[in-house]
Amino acid sequence: MLRLKLASLIAFLTFGCFVASSQGQTENIRRNYQVKPVIDNIVVDGVFNEETWKSGKASTGFFMSYPSDNRQADSARQTQVKLAFDSQFLYIAATCLGNGDEYIIQSLKRDNEINTGDAFGVVIDPVNERTNGFVFGVNPMGVQTELLVSGKTGRREVLMPGRRPQGVNIAWDNKWFSEVKRSADRWDVEIAIPFKTLRFDEGKKVWGINFFRIDATTNSIHTWEPVPIEFQEIDLGYTGNLVWETSPDKVKSNISVIPYMLTGLSKDFKTDEFSKELKAGIDGKVALTSSLNFDLTVNPNFSQVEIDEQVTNLTLFDIQLPEKRLFFLENSDIFEDFGIPPMRPFLSRKIGLDESGSPIPILFGARLSGNVNKDLRIGLMNMQTRGKDDFLPQNYTSAAFHQKVLARSVIKGFFHNRQQLKSEDGDFNRNAGLEFLYRSTDGRAQAFAGYSKSFGPEKNHLNYFYNSGAGYDSKKISLYTNLAGVGENYVSDMGYIRGQNYYDAVRDTVIRVGFNHNYTKAGYTFYAKNSKKIISNQLAINNILDYGTDMKLLSNSLIFNYTLMFTNTSILTASYTANNSNLLFPFSFTRSTPLPAGKYLYNSARLGYDSDTRKLFSFNAGALYGGFYNGTRSQLMLGLKYRVQPWGNFSVKIEHNNLVFPENYGKKELLNITPRIDINFSRELFWTTFMQYETQSDNFNINSRLQWRFQPMSDIYLVYTDNYSIENRIPKYRALVLKLNYWLNL
Numbered sequence: 130m131l132r133l134k135l136a137s138l139i140a141f142l143t144f145g146c147f148v149a150s151s152q153g154q155t156e157n158i159r160r161n162y163q164v165k166p167v168i169d170n171i172v173v174d175g176v177f178n179e180e181t182w183k184s185g186k187a188s189t190g191f192f193m194s195y196p197s198d199n200r201q202a203d204s205a206r207q208t209q210v211k212l213a214f215d216s217q218f219l220y221i222a223a224t225c226l227g228n229g230d231e232y233i234i235q236s237l238k239r240d241n242e243i244n245t246g247d248a249f250g251v252v253i254d255p256v257n258e259r260t261n262g263f264v265f266g267v268n269p270m271g272v273q274t275e276l277l278v279s280g281k282t283g284r285r286e287v288l289m290p291g292r293r294p295q296g297v298n299i300a301w302d303n304k305w306f307s308e309v310k311r312s313a314d315r316w317d318v319e320i321a322i323p324f325k326t327l328r329f330d331e332g333k334k335v336w337g338i339n340f341f342r343i344d345a346t347t348n349s350i351h352t353w354e355p356v357p358i359e360f361q362e363i364d365l366g367y368t369g370n371l372v373w374e375t376s377p378d379k380v381k382s383n384i385s386v387i388p389y390m391l392t393g394l395s396k397d398f399k400t401d402e403f404s405k406e407l408k409a410g411i412d413g414k415v416a417l418t419s420s421l422n423f424d425l426t427v428n429p430n431f432s433q434v435e436i437d438e439q440v441t442n443l444t445l446f447d448i449q450l451p452e453k454r455l456f457f458l459e460n461s462d463i464f465e466d467f468g469i470p471p472m473r474p475f476l477s478r479k480i481g482l483d484e485s486g487s488p489i490p491i492l493f494g495a496r497l498s499g500n501v502n503k504d505l506r507i508g509l510m511n512m513q514t515r516g517k518d519d520f521l522p523q524n525y526t527s528a529a530f531h532q533k534v535l536a537r538s539v540i541k542g543f544f545h546n547r548q549q550l551k552s553e554d555g556d557f558n559r560n561a562g563l564e565f566l567y568r569s570t571d572g573r574a575q576a577f578a579g580y581s582k583s584f585g586p587e588k589n590h591l592n593y594f595y596n597s598g599a600g601y602d603s604k605k606i607s608l609y610t611n612l613a614g615v616g617e618n619y620v621s622d623m624g625y626i627r628g629q630n631y632y633d634a635v636r637d638t639v640i641r642v643g644f645n646h647n648y649t650k651a652g653y654t655f656y657a658k659n660s661k662k663i664i665s666n667q668l669a670i671n672n673i674l675d676y677g678t679d680m681k682l683l684s685n686s687l688i689f690n691y692t693l694m695f696t697n698t699s700i701l702t703a704s705y706t707a708n709n710s711n712l713l714f715p716f717s718f719t720r721s722t723p724l725p726a727g728k729y730l731y732n733s734a735r736l737g738y739d740s741d742t743r744k745l746f747s748f749n750a751g752a753l754y755g756g757f758y759n760g761t762r763s764q765l766m767l768g769l770k771y772r773v774q775p776w777g778n779f780s781v782k783i784e785h786n787n788l789v790f791p792e793n794y795g796k797k798e799l800l801n802i803t804p805r806i807d808i809n810f811s812r813e814l815f816w817t818t819f820m821q822y823e824t825q826s827d828n829f830n831i832n833s834r835l836q837w838r839f840q841p842m843s844d845i846y847l848v849y850t851d852n853y854s855i856e857n858r859i860p861k862y863r864a865l866v867l868k869l870n871y872w873l874n875l
Contacts (some may be wrong), residue, residue, distance in 0.1 A: 721795025731756025
């Protein structure tokens with residue numbers, strides 16, 4: 130009862146701050162850059178010797194965004210930008226001042242995490258509605274990173290283990306051009322972004338734009354348009370204005386065709402089946418308008434996609450893994466941005482993958498997505514899978530819309546349909562719902578509410594899903610609460626509802642239940658003044674509460690967190706968790722006698738440390754100890770990384786869990802060892818070997834991938850995969866695949 134009162138109090142404070150902050154919101158005064166046409170031909174070589182750059186207007190005066198936001202960046206480390214355009218490209222020339230011997234480069238591989246070393250980047254919101262945009266970044270070695278962002282990137286924070294950043298899609302790829310020149314006191318970067326890569330409204334005279342500079346040597350982030358320290362530098366709520374002298378015209382021809390060919394050998398040792406493969410397929414991308422895109426795929430193959438990372442799972446439910454397949458990524462937020470993170474009506478991994486992550490062949494797919502006008506975004510997708518074993522052919526249809534209202538608020542809706550083909554009983558599952566998201570102009574206040582229902586051949590009652598929440602962020606205060614729930618008969622075959630399906634170990638069956646979920650957090654950050662070593666201290670309280678539709682407790686976790694951030698990028702974290710779990714059905718974590726159903730009270734504490742990531746050698750370590758249902762759990766985690774700048778990264782992650790239960794409930798040691806080798810022979814040739822030794826799933830996996838990017842967005846992959854049973858010490862599956870894909874613009 131005390132925890133319920135605490136959760137209610139935090140929720141009340143959150144709502145009160147939200148109401149107060151939502152009054153009198155005003156538009157920020159935004160910086161302007163008026164971009165003009167080129168006056169000669171631009172050669173993207175990193176040298177600003179064209180007359181366009183010599184006579185162009187430079188904009189500087191970048192502001193500090195992190196680890197402070199109360200001044201401009203030092204003049205010796207300032208950044209200058211110039212822009213120009215022609216009929217095909219938006220050009221950017223940037224000069225990043227600083228010592229040329231101090232660059233920190235983590236990798237030569239494309240799409241490496243941009244915030245782990247020195248970089249320059251641009252955030253572009255062509256529709257200027259602060260709901261979705263593009264980020265293009267380059268490091269001092271000329272390595273590119275591009276990603277999609279939505280309006281929900283949220284507060285800058287240290288993510289706890291298992292959490293992933295929201296509002297960011299780093300797996301998105303597209304074709305653009307850049308080159309870098311380095312000198313003793315600066316590095317210059319020249320960028321050309323094709324208009325066909327961007328989705329924009331023809332005739333729009335003002336776009337949203339921001340530039341950012343990551344200065345890893347000083348562990349600082351600078352932005353052209355000021356961004357408060359509590360928000361990320363890519364936040365769409367803090368862009369300036371890109372003003373067009375003459376707005377770019379509609380791209381006349383914007384068709385891309387990406388065919389592939391694949392050959393491979395594989396052996397399934399369980400069935401002693403040896404297979405030879407020879408496949409071909411094709412992807413197509415057609416810009417119907419400047420902001421509306423049509424994607425088509427026929428017989429797709431995703432063998433080049435890096436395998437899922439195996440995670441030790443000590444919960445009662447399946448873990449959600451990220452989508453990595455390119456076809457599903459662009460504008461994915463239109464389909465997926467409903468519900469709350471543990472309860473999503475749509476998850477693209479449910480299409481073409483089974484529960485274990487193994488591929489189910491896709492015959493074809495088509496998708497229409499983007500902006501119909503400046504306020505309306507739509508998504509329409511249809512996918513057809515083949516049959517596999519006992520899995521009959523399925524057709525998946527998804528439709529969604531996002532209608533912008535007010536400054537940054539959205540009314541959105543969806544309809545999803547899974548239809549089994551060749552089925553005598555007409556097996557299907559349909560979901561439809563509406564949601565409203567309010568976000569203040571500055572992004573500090575938010576509130577949302579939604580409702581949906583599912584429909585199937587039977588049990589079309591207690592088939593609801595609802596979600597609601599509110600939050601507020603200031604420089605020091607962070608408050609958030611949500612409340613969501615599902616009825617017993619709500620089914621989302623194309624979604625992910627964590628906590629709905631319980632496994633009964635005695636009857637060896639899965640039982641679906643209706644429940645309600647509440648997550649509440651309250652945090653306060655103390656920023657250090659005049660300290661050369663410490664940036665901030667943060668205290669936070671999180672409460673996770675699940676209870677049944679009969680109002681009986683299912684689980685409650687009250688978590689106290691402390692985070693200490695140092696100026697040298699190292700981080701110290703500590704947490705204490707009090708758990709109250711009502712185990713509905715017998716469950717075993719050890720393959721011994723299942724724990725009996727009933728209530729369990731237990732507590733645990735965790736301590737973690739991440740070292741200075743700028744060093745060639747870095748590490749992170751953590752330890753957890755405490756109760757676990759009616760037993761104990763101890764956990765040790767260690768990550769080691771050695772970087773040979775800029776071409777090599779050698780790392781290993783080790784996680785050891787020891788579970789000890791009384792009487793005949795058993796004990797279990799779980800070990801997860803993940804070595805990884807990344808060698809970048811150049812910016813076009815990469816070799817990655819990723820190994821996973823994971824005793825919980827009894828699997829030792831080797832995934833080795835050689836990638837040659839012989840032209841922009843065109844690759845040859847050689848992929849070797851090997852799986853072994855750890856317990857039996859025998860191979861399970863082995864494959865060697867050679868794949869070629871070629872990006873052709875028509």
